[in-house]
Amino acid sequence: MPLCDEVMLSFAAENEAMIAARCNVVRKLDELVASFRRLRQEEIAREIIELLVGSVSATASINCKKRQASAAFRR
Numbered sequence: 001m002p003l004c005d006e007v008m009l010s011f012a013a014e015n016e017a018m019i020a021a022r023c024n025v026v027r028k029l030d031e032l033v034a035s036f037r038r039l040r041q042e043e044i045a046r047e048i049i050e051l052l053v054g055s056v057s058a059t060a061s062i063n064c065k066k067r068q069a070s071a072a073f074r075r
Helices: 003-074
Strands: none
């Protein structure tokens, strides 16, 4: 094979490897972004649950105090 053909084949192989590496990077980046979004959504869901539990607890506490005050008033 002439030297020119060898250089062209070398360049083509190098270019193909770079394209494959770029595709791998894009795929990995997509996986990391999806993982980040899933973890963030789980964190948001936990925060919402904490707020709801706190709200229910506070409401129950207020209702209990109202009942106690009402019972004390009836005496």
